[in-house]
Amino acid sequence: MRSRPTRGSHPAWLPPLLLCLVALFCVLPAGRLLLGAARALADGGAGTILTDAATWRAVRNTLTTSLAGMAISLVLGGVFALTLVLSDARGKLAFGFAFMLPLMIPPQVTALAWIQLTGPSSPLLNALGLAPPMGSPQPLYSLSGIALLLGVQHAPLVFLTMRASLAALPADGVEAARLSGASPFRVLADIVLPLALPGIIAGAAIAFVSGVGNFGIPAMLGIPASIFVLPTFIYSRLASFGTGMLGDMAMLSVLVALIAFAGILVQQLAMRRRDYRTIGLSGPLAGFRLGRFRPAVETALAAIILVILVAPLTALVATSLVPAYGVKLSAATASLAAYREILFVQSVTITAFRNSFFLATTAALALLAITVPLAWWLRQRRGAIAIAVETMIEIPYALPGIVLAVAFILLFAAPLPFVKISIYATIWIILLAYISSFMAVSLKPLASAFSQTDPALEEAASLAGAGFWRRMRDIVLPMIAPAAGASAIMVFLFAVNELTISALLWSAGTQTLGVAVFNLDDGGAASLAAALSVLIVGMVFVLMIALELLAGRLPRGAIPWRA
Amino acid sequence: MAGVSIENVTKRFGADQPAVTGFSLSIEPGAFLALLGPSGCGKTTLLRMLAGFETPDEGVIRLGDRVLAGPGQFVPPEARNMAMVFQSYALWPHMSVAGNVGYPLKVRGIAGAAYRDRVGRALDAVKMTDFASRNPAELSGGQRQRVALARCLVASPEVILLDEPLANLDRHLRASMEETFREFHQRTGATMIYVTHDQSEAMALADTVAVMSAGRLLQAGAPHEIYRRPDNRAVAALIGAGDVLSLPVGDVASRELDGAAIAAALGGREGPLADVLVRPEDVLPDAGGAEFAVEDCVFKGERYALVLRHGTGARLQAFSPERHAPGATVRCSILRGWRL
Numbered sequence: 011m012r013s014r015p016t017r018g019s020h021p022a023w024l025p026p027l028l029l030c031l032v033a034l035f036c037v038l039p040a041g042r043l044l045l046g047a048a049r050a051l052a053d054g055g056a057g058t059i060l061t062d063a064a065t066w067r068a069v070r071n072t073l074t075t076s077l078a079g080m081a082i083s084l085v086l087g088g089v090f091a092l093t094l095v096l097s098d099a100r101g102k103l104a105f106g107f108a109f110m111l112p113l114m115i116p117p118q119v120t121a122l123a124w125i126q127l128t129g130p131s132s133p134l135l136n137a138l139g140l141a142p143p144m145g146s147p148q149p150l151y152s153l154s155g156i157a158l159l160l161g162v163q164h165a166p167l168v169f170l171t172m173r174a175s176l177a178a179l180p181a182d183g184v185e186a187a188r189l190s191g192a193s194p195f196r197v198l199a200d201i202v203l204p205l206a207l208p209g210i211i212a213g214a215a216i217a218f219v220s221g222v223g224n225f226g227i228p229a230m231l232g233i234p235a236s237i238f239v240l241p242t243f244i245y246s247r248l249a250s251f252g253t254g255m256l257g258d259m260a261m262l263s264v265l266v267a268l269i270a271f272a273g274i275l276v277q278q279l280a281m282r283r284r285d286y287r288t289i290g291l292s293g294p295l296a297g298f299r300l301g302r303f304r305p306a307v308e309t310a311l312a313a314i315i316l317v318i319l320v321a322p323l324t325a326l327v328a329t330s331l332v333p334a335y336g337v338k339l340s341a342a343t344a345s346l347a348a349y350r351e352i353l354f355v356q357s358v359t360i361t362a363f364r365n366s367f368f369l370a371t372t373a374a375l376a377l378l379a380i381t382v383p384l385a386w387w388l389r390q391r392r393g394a395i396a397i398a399v400e401t402m403i404e405i406p407y408a409l410p411g412i413v414l415a416v417a418f419i420l421l422f423a424a425p426l427p428f429v430k431i432s433i434y435a436t437i438w439i440i441l442l443a444y445i446s447s448f449m450a451v452s453l454k455p456l457a458s459a460f461s462q463t464d465p466a467l468e469e470a471a472s473l474a475g476a477g478f479w480r481r482m483r484d485i486v487l488p489m490i491a492p493a494a495g496a497s498a499i500m501v502f503l504f505a506v507n508e509l510t511i512s513a514l515l516w517s518a519g520t521q522t523l524g525v526a527v528f529n530l531d532d533g534g535a536a537s538l539a540a541a542l543s544v545l546i547v548g549m550v551f552v553l554m555i556a557l558e559l560l561a562g563r564l565p566r567g568a569i570p571w572r573a
Numbered sequence: 574m575a576g577v578s579i580e581n582v583t584k585r586f587g588a589d590q591p592a593v594t595g596f597s598l599s600i601e602p603g604a605f606l607a608l609l610g611p612s613g614c615g616k617t618t619l620l621r622m623l624a625g626f627e628t629p630d631e632g633v634i635r636l637g638d639r640v641l642a643g644p645g646q647f648v649p650p651e652a653r654n655m656a657m658v659f660q661s662y663a664l665w666p667h668m669s670v671a672g673n674v675g676y677p678l679k680v681r682g683i684a685g686a687a688y689r690d691r692v693g694r695a696l697d698a699v700k701m702t703d704f705a706s707r708n709p710a711e712l713s714g715g716q717r718q719r720v721a722l723a724r725c726l727v728a729s730p731e732v733i734l735l736d737e738p739l740a741n742l743d744r745h746l747r748a749s750m751e752e753t754f755r756e757f758h759q760r761t762g763a764t765m766i767y768v769t770h771d772q773s774e775a776m777a778l779a780d781t782v783a784v785m786s787a788g789r790l791l792q793a794g795a796p797h798e799i800y801r802r803p804d805n806r807a808v809a810a811l812i813g814a815g816d817v818l819s820l821p822v823g824d825v826a827s828r829e830l831d832g833a834a835i836a837a838a839l840g841g842r843e844g845p846l847a848d849v850l851v852r853p854e855d856v857l858p859d860a861g862g863a864e865f866a867v868e869d870c871v872f873k874g875e876r877y878a879l880v881l882r883h884g885t886g887a888r889l890q891a892f893s894p895e896r897h898a899p900g901a902t903v904r905c906s907i908l909r910g911w912r913l
Contacts, residue, residue, distance in 0.1 A: 019649065466663035469626055472650040473657050474677035475728070484676070488667040 019390070020478050028384050029399070035380075035446040036402045039417035040409065046420045047264040050257030059258040068243035072269065075156045075228065075239060076221030082161025083217040086314065087168025088210065095176040096202065097298045099308050106169075107558075108315045113166035114550050116507040117226030118527050119543040120163055123322035124150055125230065125531075126329040126540060133328040133339040134321070151235040156228050160221040162318045167220060168213035175209025176202070194298045208280045215277035219270045223410025225510035226524070230531060240266045241412040245513060248419075256420060263413040270410055323547065329540035348541035359542060361519060362526035365437060369512075369522065370505035373444040374498040377452035380445075382494060385456035386486060389465070407450035411510030418443045418515060435517040443511045448501045455500065455564065459493030462565040492563040499560075500569075503553050507546070575637030575731050576602040577623065577764060582632030584618055592618040594788040596632070600781070605758050605765045607779035609772055611811070615788040616768045620734050623766065624657055625650035636731060651680075656725035657734040660741065662717045664709035670720050671696065671705040677728035695723040698760070699753065715746045722757060735767040739774060751777055772812055776800065784808050802828070806913050809850045816853075818887045819846040822912065830910040839863045839883060839907075848913040855908040856881070856891035862906030865889065867897045881905065 059065055090109050094102045112120060126132060129148040135141035142149075149155060179202060187197045203210075225241040232242055244262050247255055300307050331344040352359040388396045406414055422439050425432040433439050471485045487494075509524030516525050523546060530539035557569050577600040584593040593615040600606050608616040621627045623634060625641065625648060633643035636655075641648045656677070664673050675692040683691070696702045699719035709717060718738060725733050735754075739747045755778060758765050769775050775782050776796040783793040791811075792804040803809040809817060820838035822830060830849060838849075840863075865881035870893075877896055881889045881903065889907075897903055 464659075464661050464663060466659040466661050467665055469624070469650065470657065470659060470663040470724075471665070471676065471680075472626075473624060473653070473655055474724070475651045475654075475680040476676075477649075477651050480680060485665060489665075 019472070020387070024383060025387060025391075028380070028387055031380050032384070032399055032402050032449075035442075035449060036406050039414060039421060039443075039446055040405050042421045043260055043263055043267075043413065043417040046257060046260030050261050053257065059255075059261060064238070064243070065262070068238045068240050069265070071153060071232075071237060072222055072239040072241075072266075075153055075160055076218050078154070078157035079160025079164060079221040080214050080218040082158060083165040083168045084210070084214050086161065086165035086318070087170075087172060087213060087217075089314075090165075090311070091169045091172035091176060092198075093307060093311060095173055096198075097300050097304075097307065099300060099304060099311065101308065105311055105315065106173075107554075108319055109169060110166045111319055111551070111554075112163055114503065114507070114554060115547055116509060116524055116527075116550075117159075117163055117224055118230055118509050118524060118531075119226075119326070119546055120322070121150075121159055121227045121230035122527065122531055122536075122539055122543050123326040124155075124159055126536070127322045127325035131536075132325060133332050134325040137328070137339050148234075150231050151237075152231075153237060155231050156237070156239070159227045159231065160224055161217075163224070163227065164217040164220045165318075167216045168210075171209050171213035171216060172206060175206045175212075179205050198298075211280035212277045215273045215280065219273035219277070219408075222266065222270050222273065223412065223510075225410075225412055225513065226528070229509075229513070229528065240269075241410060241510065244412055244416065248416075248514060256416075256423065259416050260420060263416040266410050267413045270408065270413075274408055326540050326543055326547070329537055330544050332537045334537075348537045349545070352538055352542050352545075356538070358521065358529070359526050359538070362521050362523050365520055366506050366523040369437065369441055369444055370502040372441055373448060373505050374452070374501040376441075376445055377449060377501055378494055378498055381449065381452045381456050381497065382487075382490070385453055385460050385490075386482075388457065389460040403450050403453055406446040407448070409447075411447065411508070412514065414443060414447055415511045415514035418446075418511075435520070437520040440512050440515045440520060440522070443515060444505050444508065447511060448504050451504055452497045452501050455493040455497045455569070456490060459490045459565045463489055492560060493565060496557060496560055496564050496569060499553055499557055503550065507550065575639075575764070576600055576604070577732060577766070578633075578635045579619075579623075580633045580635075582619070582622065582629045582634060584615075584622060584627060585630050591615075591630075591788050593622070593629075596785075596788075596790050598783055598790060598793055600764060600766065603762050603764055604781055605779045606767065607775035607782045608766065608768045608785060609775040609782050609811075610770065610785035612770055614785045616770075616785050617736060619785075620736055620766065620768045623732070624655060624734055625653050653732075654728075654730050655732045655734060656728065656730040657736065658718070658721045658725055658738040660737045662709075662721040664717055664720055664724075666709055668709075669705065670701060670707050670709065670712070673709065673720055674723045674727055677724065681728065691727055695727040698726055698757070699723045714742050715750065718742065718750060719753065722753065726757070726761065729761070730763060732764045732766065733761075735765065737768055737770070739769070739771070747774070754778055784811055786811065802911060803850065803913070806848060809911075809913060814853050814890055816851055816887075816889050817913065818849050818851055818889070818910075820849045820887075820910075821845065822847045822849065825912075828912040830912060832906055832908050835907045835910050836863065839885065839887075841885075849910040850913055851889060851907055851910050853878070853890040853892055855910070856889055856905050857908055858893065858903065859906035860904055862904045865903055865905055867899050867901045867903060869899055870897050872896070879903075 090105070093099055094106055099105075125148060127134060128150055130142050130144045130146050132141050150159070183205075184197055184201055187201045192200060223241065225245065228237070228239045228242045229245065232238060233246065238246065240262060244259050244266075248259055328339055330348050331346070332339050333343055333345040333347055337343055354360075384399075388399060409417075418439055419434070422432070422434045433442075467489070468481055468485055471481045476484060506523060508522065509528060512522040512525050513528065516522060521529070523542065527539050527542050527546070530542065561569055579596055579598045579600075582593060582596045583591050585591045596615075596619060608619060610616045618627060622629050622642065628647060629642050634641045636653065639648070640646050641653060665676070668676065671692055674695050675688060678688050678691055692705075693702070696705055699722050701716065701719050701723060704712065704716065704720075709720065712720065721738075739750055742750060751774065754767075767775070767778060779796060781793060782796050782799050784791045784799060786807055792799060792808045799808065800813050803812060806817060809815065820835065821842045821844035822834060822838050823842065823844050825834060835849070835851075863883060865883055867879055868882050868888075869880040871878045877893045879891045879893050879897060881891055883889065891905060
């Protein structure tokens, strides 16, 4: 009833402008990619790449690692979600936050940390005297290694969706089952899991899609052992053959996108079935007492956190303190030389810091300028057009980074029409790709803020005599300011951690932090790469804490890792 | 002050049945009009069209001689010089009580002593002076309501719209807020349009009640008119308690039926049947009246509510100071009835 637009409530040029921006950033890249793939197919160039055995090996590797990684995510995330939501284990907040961290740590940093943890040169294992003998292969440079790390990296995604669907369970239904005489395990099997199943399927599908699109982990673990998944296959082909193979790469990118969209489709279908919430009252499930098993369960949770988070990060810190390759780490030999090197000496890393900060800040602010009016207008508009716009914004976010990067190369490889300026190989192409990719990230907190503020607040200002700009300044902006802050921090976090897009789009002088970690490790400078990674993890941690502190003033759903 | 005229206004949302259909009503300057109807009857949509939050698809809305909305014409809400009390009160959480109340003045560029004076007077009128520097979040429901009212008052609007302003308050508070609204109307003399689904609220406050159902205006008139002389069965069913009896009243010109006419009809006269509305308070115990069987008797505190059944099968609600066991027989006469 309250959804109709009102003439005169906003400047007439606002909706067309917003629609143009969304079309430019969200529809154009995907469209250009499809066009490129179609042209390549029509030219018959498809023959070579689609009959190439290496292509199909990469497809098989992608599916194997993503599915195995999904299984690992499902087990880890499921155990944490069930225990933290349903049981009376202590320290839920701390466990939840610690379990979430791997998701926000850039994948290449995760990979580097695990490489430093295992293998013959591990400073941690060496210090403990547990390292495998020198010369033995790094066990993580394998398909199972890639699958394991994908599993750890994306377990929080399963955890989040499962936690959300468990929290929405009808508490009275569980209580009724208990009163009917069902034991806690019967309730779990007969009531909780069936009701949470759509959430479990959706979480698994997201983990799979993220595995398909992940670049950092297979790049760090697979490329040294010549194991390629589709994103690294596209990357290495482009690196060795340049833009001459763009048509083929467009086709491969469409293939990756198709696999990813199949996963998203499964997730959407699963979530659509999830309308149990309307039955019964959902509330805290004060259900399952662990009793005498409680210390054991808590120890097990702590042990998992130790293995998947604390140990790799400790190894990373240890490596960053090693003074020179091969030197055994001890209290006497530890040195901060690597930090000094990356912060003050190496121009490569200094430039990377500057570039990443510039990209993240500019993308966050530019996006706010688009998404604040957009979220406002979508709330006014609703209906079919609004749904279409929201779907368009999801496209670049759902596309694996490598696919979006290929789309941007296709768009900007030739100079821009009319102005004859090329932004290819400049920092601006990376910025535009970030704006496209993170528009959904930026919009989300703002959209939930608007959906949770009473439209009457603005209507009251309107009747008080305030026109559009006045209302924006006096009423709308002050009310959504916390959400806008969260939106900017989220985009900054995503952008500063980003590797995949910049790995394809960077050139001399425009490298990002992600690219710098990757290149330093690739060049054998393990302790510099580790030191840079430690700084990145520290920064991620600080930003997440900042969001936590802001959380009290934010609408529900603004921060992805909070229930 | 200016009157509001609504001419043949229709509003559709999508392809559904229109929310408001062919609504016409003229509201006198300084009137207190209640738009009364069940939820979903289109009364809020009509109010939002008056405010300018919705545009009518057909018809014209005028304030005095000025066209607010009509074919090709539309005055945005900020230029209508109206004010509204929202169901949710719509106080801005980031402004103090005084900031909320003073905002309409601020937008009009009023500052300094004039601003302070008018905000002070508005707060004083609703007895909220002591709360001027509080945040809306620190106030109770009734206090928020009064701040919202002060915000309406401050810019001396020509029309004040109220969208179910008492819906979120408890019963005790409603009575005192009704009193506040009445005083407010007397003091300001502004035209007030009040949307409610609560008929006792509408009757107590308004000088005109407009009854709506399914997007249409059924009847508009003074509260006692609507209650005593409903135009048709739909209005009779919406307003007040009572029963519609099918009685052979014979050829009476007047729609008003006295006790004798009804007694005669109940006595078993032959003839064409007519619908007659009987209010429960018009059914009185009378040793010489007709015989009724008591079907139900419920204690309501100040009295008992009876359900009676006449030998002809007619069902009747009545009040009684004392209890009657179900199954007992009582004799009652009917004071008056209204032919629909």
